Amino acid sequence: MSKLKLIIQREFIAKVRNKSFIMMTFLSPLLMIGMGAxxxxxxxxxxxxxxxxxxxxTSEMFSKEDFKDSKTIHFLDYTxxxxxxxxxxxxxxxxxxxxxIPKQDSLELLAKxxxxxxxxxxxxxxxxxxxxxxxxxxxxxxxxxxxIDLDKIKASKINTDIKMFNFSGEESSxxxxxxxxxxxxxxxxxxxxxxxxxxxxxxxxxxxxxxxxIIEIIVSSVKPFQLMLGKxxxxxxxxxxxxxxxxxxxxxxxxxxxxxFGVDVVEMQTAxxxxxxxxxxKAAAGGDKMQLVIxxxxxxxxxxxxxxxxxxxxxxxxxxxxxFAAVGAAVDNETDTQQFMMPIMLPLILGVYVGFAMVINDPxxxxxxxxxxxxxxxxxxxxxxxxxGVSWYELIISMALLLVTFVFMVWLxxxxxxxxxxxxxxxxxxxxxxxxxxxxx
Amino acid sequence: MKNLLxxxxxxxxxxxxxxLNDVSIHIPKGCVYGxxxxxxxxxxxxxxxxxxxxxxxxxxxxLDGETLAPHHTAQIGYLPEERGLYKSMKVxxxxxxxxxxxxxxxxxxxxxxxxxxxKFDISAWWNKKxxxxxxxxxxxxxxxxxxxxxxxxxxxxxxxxxxxxxxAQLIAKEILQLRDEGATIIFSTHRxxxxxxxxxxxALIDKSNKILDGKLADIKREFRTHTxxxxxxxxxxxxxENILRESFEVFPSNFKLLNDSLTLNVKLTEGNxxxxxxxxxTSRGEVQHFVEVIPSANDIFIQAINKNS
Numbered sequence: 001m002s003k004l005k006l007i008i009q010r011e012f013i014a015k016v017r018n019k020s021f022i023m024m025t026f027l028s029p030l031l032m033i034g035m036g037a038x039x040x041x042x043x044x045x046x047x048x049x050x051x052x053x054x055x056x057x058t059s060e061m062f063s064k065e066d067f068k069d070s071k072t073i074h075f076l077d078y079t080x081x082x083x084x085x086x087x088x089x090x091x092x093x094x095x096x097x098x099x100x101i102p103k104q105d106s107l108e109l110l111a112k113x114x115x116x117x118x119x120x121x122x123x124x125x126x127x128x129x130x131x132x133x134x135x136x137x138x139x140x141x142x143x144x145x146x147x148i149d150l151d152k153i154k155a156s157k158i159n160t161d162i163k164m165f166n167f168s169g170e171e172s173s174x175x176x177x178x179x180x181x182x183x184x185x186x187x188x189x190x191x192x193x194x195x196x197x198x199x200x201x202x203x204x205x206x207x208x209x210x211x212x213x214i215i216e217i218i219v220s221s222v223k224p225f226q227l228m229l230g231k232x233x234x235x236x237x238x239x240x241x242x243x244x245x246x247x248x249x250x251x252x253x254x255x256x257x258x259x260x261f262g263v264d265v266v267e268m269q270t271a272x273x274x275x276x277x278x279x280x281x282k283a284a285a286g287g288d289k290m291q292l293v294i295x296x297x298x299x300x301x302x303x304x305x306x307x308x309x310x311x312x313x314x315x316x317x318x319x320x321x322x323x324f325a326a327v328g329a330a331v332d333n334e335t336d337t338q339q340f341m342m343p344i345m346l347p348l349i350l351g352v353y354v355g356f357a358m359v360i361n362d363p364x365x366x367x368x369x370x371x372x373x374x375x376x377x378x379x380x381x382x383x384x385x386x387x388x389g390v391s392w393y394e395l396i397i398s399m400a401l402l403l404v405t406f407v408f409m410v411w412l413x414x415x416x417x418x419x420x421x422x423x424x425x426x427x428x429x430x431x432x433x434x435x436x437x438x439x440x441x
Numbered sequence: 442m443k444n445l446l447x448x449x450x451x452x453x454x455x456x457x458x459x460x461l462n463d464v465s466i467h468i469p470k471g472c473v474y475g476x477x478x479x480x481x482x483x484x485x486x487x488x489x490x491x492x493x494x495x496x497x498x499x500x501x502x503x504l505d506g507e508t509l510a511p512h513h514t515a516q517i518g519y520l521p522e523e524r525g526l527y528k529s530m531k532v533x534x535x536x537x538x539x540x541x542x543x544x545x546x547x548x549x550x551x552x553x554x555x556x557x558x559x560k561f562d563i564s565a566w567w568n569k570k571x572x573x574x575x576x577x578x579x580x581x582x583x584x585x586x587x588x589x590x591x592x593x594x595x596x597x598x599x600x601x602x603x604x605x606x607x608x609a610q611l612i613a614k615e616i617l618q619l620r621d622e623g624a625t626i627i628f629s630t631h632r633x634x635x636x637x638x639x640x641x642x643x644a645l646i647d648k649s650n651k652i653l654d655g656k657l658a659d660i661k662r663e664f665r666t667h668t669x670x671x672x673x674x675x676x677x678x679x680x681x682e683n684i685l686r687e688s689f690e691v692f693p694s695n696f697k698l699l700n701d702s703l704t705l706n707v708k709l710t711e712g713n714x715x716x717x718x719x720x721x722x723t724s725r726g727e728v729q730h731f732v733e734v735i736p737s738a739n740d741i742f743i744q745a746i747n748k749n750s
Contacts, residue, residue: 006541014530213525217586220492220519221542223511422494435456439495 003222004230011234015201016241025242029249051096051126054078056086058103059110066137073126087117097122099130107138107145180387181360187309188355188384192348195316195379198239199324199344202231203337206328206421215421224418229410232321236314243313305386311399316379319406320344326413326433329420336427351380363388373398375405412437444503445470445625446491446594451500453486460486461497462649468627468642473620475640475657476629477738479746482646484629485522488596491627492519505593515544518592522599522629524583526571533567536586543590550589557585576603584612588619595619596627601635613639633739645742647749657738664736664744667709670696672730673722678703681725688713688721702729 015021054076055067067075076095078086083100090098097118104110114134116122140150206228209215218227327340354377358368363385372382372390378398382390419436420428428436446468453461461483468474478484489495491502493514502509504516527535533554540550558564561581571579580603588595597616601609616639620626628639636643636657644654653660671694675681681703685691694704703726707718715733722728736744 003542006538010538014527208528212528213521213523214527215525216494216521216523217519217525217539218542219494220517220521221514221539224494422489439455 004226004233007222007227007230008234008237011205011231012237014205015235015238021238021242025245026249029246029253033250033253050074052076052094053096053099054086054090055099055101056081056083057101058083059101060103061110061141062101062134062137066133073129090117091119101134107142111135111138180363183305184359184363184384184387185356187305187386188380189352191309191313191316191383192352192380194239194243194313195320195348196345198235198317199321202235202321203324203328204334205231205235206325206417207331207334207337210329210421210424211332219421224421225414228322228325228414228417231325232318232410235321236317239313239317240310301387301389305383308386308395309383312379312383312402315375315399315402315406319375319379319402319409320348322406322410322413326416326420329417330423330428330433331420332424332427347376348380351377355381355384359384359388369394373401375402378402415439443469445505446627447503448487448491449501449503451487451490451497451502453483453490453495454498459649461490463500464646464649464651465500466644466651466654468625470625471620471623472641473616473626473628473639475636475643475738476627476646477631477636477643477742478646483649484646485598487646488519488598488627488629491594491596492517515590516593518543518587518590518595520583520587520595520597520600522602524580524603526579526583526586528572529570531567532569532571532574532582535571536582536589539586540589543592545590553589553591554585557589561585577605577608580604581608584615588615592624594625594627596629598629599631600628601630601632633737633742636738640738643738645745647746650749652749653741653745660741661736664741666734666736667715668692668734669707669709669715669718670694670730670732670734671705671707671718671722672698672702672728673705673726674700674702674729675726684725685721689718698730700729704730706734 050072052074055062055078057077057079060079064075064077067077069075073096078089078098081089083102086098087100089095097116100115100117102110102113102115104113111134116127116130143150143153209218222230323344327337327344330340331337351371354367354371358365358371359381362368368381368385371377372385372394379402382395382398386395415437416433419439420433444467446466448464448466448468451461451464452459464483464487466476466487476484476487486495490497491509493509493511504513507513530538536554537547537550540554541547545553555564558567563578563581566574566578566582571582574582584600587597595616600612600616604612613635616626616628628636630636640657642654642656643660645652655663673681682691682705685705685707689710690708692706692708694706696704698704709715709718719728719731722731
């Protein structure tokens with residue numbers, strides 16, 4: 001059996017047998033689902049609380065018709081009580097707020113002089129909805145004054161819904177765009193977490209070998225490069241195993257949950273989609289949401305994404321964990337790693353930020369494209385772009401760049417690793433690390 | 442092939458620092474070879490190069506007639522000065538892993554380990570983790586791990602540190618037995634009494650240079666001072682001493698005899714032999730003690746290092 005295989009095997013088993021690995025693997029999916037359920041539950045609770053809002057309409061322009069009760073807001077007409085009395089009552093009583101509409105000579109003046117009093121400062125959405133109500137009423141009034149027939153305006157209203165296609169004939173919609181964003185973001189974020197968690201695990205393992213001093217025995221049997229590579233590959237296999245177990249657990253749980261709770265699961269999934277998209281879902285599909293979501297998910301290039309996730313995970317992990325291994329080799333204990341960790345973490349975090357800021361707005365914009373080719377950010381940014389469809393030549397260039405870079409980085413960091421593992425005592429400076437690169441053998 | 446290991450003109454640089462400066466050492470087959478030198482002399486650098494942990498900047502190493510190559514790691518066993526094993530790994534698994542890294546098959550490794558574990562009476566530790574063992578126990582495991590693949594060349598760096606006298610004795614016996622079975626042993630230590638006890642040949646490295654090497658007996662001869670410890674029973678000790686001074690160098694004695702004899706250290710001068718001294722003494726009284734002062738490894742070490750600096 002080759003030595004590399006032996007090392008991979010040992011590293012894999014050492015990692016997988018670790019209690020924290022077992023805990024992470026089996027508990028975190030449950031935890032994630034639990035958190036999701038909790039957020040959903042809290043959102044339901046939050047919405048259920050009905051706000052009582054009273055209005056005093058001295059202008060006598062508005063009617064009960066204009067202030068229709070909604071699911072969460074209950075309107076009460078307190079015009080008879082007068083503005084001052086109402087304010088007092090609202091302050092003392094169990095009301096959310098008071099909307100005061102004064103009498104004014106012109107509609108323009110009226111539009112500027114409406115006031116809202118409340119105990120807590122109200123949310124933006126509430127004020128927006130109140131403003132919308134008042135605006136549309138005043139606009140209608142003005143249209144009326146201009147002698148325009150409201151019925152004709154209503155009749156002239158028409159909804160356009162542009163159907164989106166790409167040239168491979170796939171139909172897309174706002175819903176699927178939302179799903180793409182969600183799936184891409186989750187994949188990119190997951191990749192960063194994996195790289196970070198397993199990268200530091202490689203680093204710790206290097207430090208452990210160094211402090212326990214077994215390193216000198218191991219490198220008298222194998223080349224330091226083999227040991228480093230074995231360590232990286234062993235940890236990568238453990239990461240992939242964890243990823244597969246998570247996939248299986250999530251799959252089983254969602255099947256069980258959907259058969260038990262039925263609709264609830266659907267709502268939980270749509271809750272992740274931005275609000276705008278939810279409206280689209282509701283408008284488009286009415287009650288049949290589940291079916292639609294599943295259909296749309298199935299339209300995503302799932303197999304392609306899965307394969308690319310594996311590739312970019314391995315590529316990104318090799319790239320970063322070789323750096324982590326070099327850091328582990330350079331220091332004697334974990335507290336000394338801080339200084340060297342920062343430059344490694346920065347591009348990872350940058351990748352996630354660029355992904356969230358740029359890809360979501362414009363998946364094929366020049367910045368998104370650029371960062372999906374830079375090897376230090378490409379695993380994250382490209383994964384976020386993939387659901388939107390990335391041409392093969394772009395993928396191949398990005399993958400090739402990543403491949404070349406990680407081979408180069410592994411070669412470079414192995415030079416630091418090789419020297420560092422046998423150095424004890426003083427924490428090295430960057431200048432020392434540079435010097436190590438030039439040592440022979 | 443008389444020499445198992447030939448180290449030829451090795452130079453090792455770390456940046457501007459020369460850790461080894463043109464060092465050549467030839468180690469005959471089947472001997473215990475002492476690699477001596479003060480701290481920071483370059484011993485560990487040399488040992489690491491022999492183990493192919495690092496590469497020399499120039500020079501060559503020949504192991505048993507072949508230029509040192511990666512596959513030779515299977516023929517070398519190395520016990521580093523700073524011991525270490527995976528703390529949270531089980532003793533047996535760990536030993537198996539290290540044996541396989543040395544190129545043994547799993548079944549062969551198991552067989553060898555069983556032999557050694559029984560020999561050291563530690564079979565009960567197989568499923569224990571290293572962190573559960575005492576330091577001395579861990580050292581035994583470490584020793585087994587070093588020798589289990591029957592290497593041609595064994596390198597022990599301070600093998601007795603961490604052992605109590607009884608276990609140190611046991612390890613010394615094992616090392617000598619391995620030599621008798623055909624292994625060649627490089628033995629690096631600061632403890633000069635164990636050099637006397639174990640080594641057939643030595644090399645002394647100081648400040649990156651080899652300053653001395655050869656058979657221990659030859660070196661001792663080279664370092665002999667032609668000084669004799671003399672004990673003489675005589676009626677007139679003062680007078681004898683004064684006459685002695687005329688033909689020899691005489692130093693005060695640093696040893697004691699059982700009765701009240703005159704005790705002196707006498708160094709032969711040009712043109713004198715030990716026989717001359719002895720016949721002088723026998724003519725003046727009854728010789729009770731006559732021994733040449735043989736330089737100890739410790740004396741040689743200190744003398745050679747001082748001369749070099």
